[in-house]
Amino acid sequence: MSTTEIDRQWTTRLRRRVAGKLPPEKLLPDTQPTYVASWIYVFGVTTMAALGVVIVSGCLLALRGPQWWHTSSVGHFVNSLHLWSVEIFFFAMVIHLWGKYFMAAWRGGRALTWMTGVFTFLVSIATAFTGYVSQSNFDSQWISTQAKDGINSTGAGAFWNVLNTGQMLMWHIVLLPLAAVVLTVFHVLLVRIKGVVPPFEKDGAEVAQ
Amino acid sequence: MKSKAFRPDVDAPEWKGGYSPYDIIKEGIIAVVIVSILTVLLAIAFGSPDDPSITVKAWSTNDPMDFAATALSELNNTSGTAQYGAPYNKASTGQQLGPLTLAKWVGARIPINTVNDFVINPLKSLPGQPALSSDLSQWSSASTSTRANWVNNYTHAANKMKIVSGQLVVNTTSAGPVPLMMSDLLQMARTGALDQALVTQNGFYTTDYTLPLLFLADGTYMANLAQKQHLTGDQWGMMNETGNYPGQAWLWLYTFWYQVSPMNSSGNGDILVWGIMMVLSAGLLLMPFIPGLRSIPRKTRVYRLIWREHYRDVE
Secondary structure (H helix, E strand, O other), X not given: OOHXXXXXXXXXXXXXXHHHHOOHHHHOOOEEEOOOOOHHHHHHHHHHHHHHHXXXXXXXXXXXXXXXXXXXXXXXXXXXXXXXXXXHHHHHHHHHHHHHHHOOOOOOOOHHHHHHHHHHHHHHHHHHHHHHHOXXXXXXXXXXXXXXXXXXXXXXXXXXXXXXXXXXXXXXXHHHHHHHHHHHHHHHXXXXXXXXXXXXXXXXXXXXX | OOOOOOOOOOOOOOOXXXXXXXXXXXXHHHHHHHHHHHXXXXXXXXXOOOOOOOOHHHHHHHXXXXXXXXXXXXXXXXXXXXXXXXXXXXXXXXXXXXXXXXXXXXXXXXXXXXXXXXXXXXXXXXXOOHHHHHHHHHXXXXXXXXXXXXXXXXXXXXXXXXXXXXXXXXXXXOOOOHHHHHHXXXXXXXXXXXXXXXXXXXOOOOOOOHHXXXXXXXXOHHHXXXXXXXXXXXXXXXXXXXXXXXXXXXXXXXXXXXXXXXXXXXXXXXXXXXXXXXXXXXXXXXXXXXXXXXXXXXXHOOHHHHOHHHHHHXX
């Protein structure tokens, strides 16, 4: 096989492209710019850590099926872990989002990083909502019957029926978490590729580059 | 070559300053440990709510008059579900966003006939009821106008509906099989058989609770319980859950719009709120490309607080 032929392979091209965009020192950096020195930066990694706890506690709930937590004190405790990790997840995510807004973190070719972050936030809201309507208790009865009117009014309710508990549960434990995780990974890789946005020039002054 | 103008809200200056040590793996592991400990502490301290689901059996036992009135509204097509429009039926246009009738355009893709789905079909599932079987046959063989007359006469007489010794009593002689059907439906509900009949109409295995949830929502029993738990729309209920728990606090803005005019009174309130939230979400998503909005961070100078050490060093 000639060198030219190897160079043309899709695998070779992909590997070179990935290695060029995201060399190991960018993927797993051991230094960071000195301006990355604020508590606000903690909330990005906190969001990801909470996402991990959400997923682990959700997997534990899945082990014994959707009714387990209603009848077992252990199951109820695992549900409590799931609930509070979700609350921490959103708390950290919202602060992270506002922090990045006030940094104008889309600057310097980082618009896609911003957009994947916002999209992850919106997908996370849908994920949490499907969790609330598939709890199979009074909360899920009330929330689903109220939410149906909003979703039906858009026409989406004909396909995404919040009163269909099975459909909501499948979206909650498979489709939406998968989307949230894929988006999060993509978001983090973009952060690693582009780096953390630098501060504004002094007083936001416009300077020639 | 002419240099491209620097746009402070779009471009970022190249960092030419220093770097400090950063252990990303250590940071991640510490974050996981701290979040895990915090989660466990919160779970131990506060637990989580789990108010049991309500049943049609409980509803018909605790508030039989509300159940009977709701069942009648399903039979005479005046219930919320019967008049809903898409996706359940074509009884109304549904909510509109200006000229846009989005739900109607999609159509009744989850067809529900409240007469058959909530009354007739469940009654047909009852075994060993000769009188009821005879009345159901009479109902099935009657013309549409005859059925309408029976139901209208019963509805008129139902103003004086009462429960006597657990039996539904409506004094009318011109309602054909309707009095026995309604009375038997109440009895069926009180045994719990209606709960099952509503979820098993499409087979043994089911995870679809559309019918019983719509039936419950058409009555006032569930809404009264929700009001006591501060869950209704005018109580910011969209983001609440039972008990003193934070609920879906991230829905505060969505819930907010339901508290203000015209959304809090309009028949199109839901689609108006959804329209507003779609626009706001799109604005947040596309923030980097919206002149004016993308300048707010620079002009508010909150970044001076975030990067205060950096600015202190350079100044």
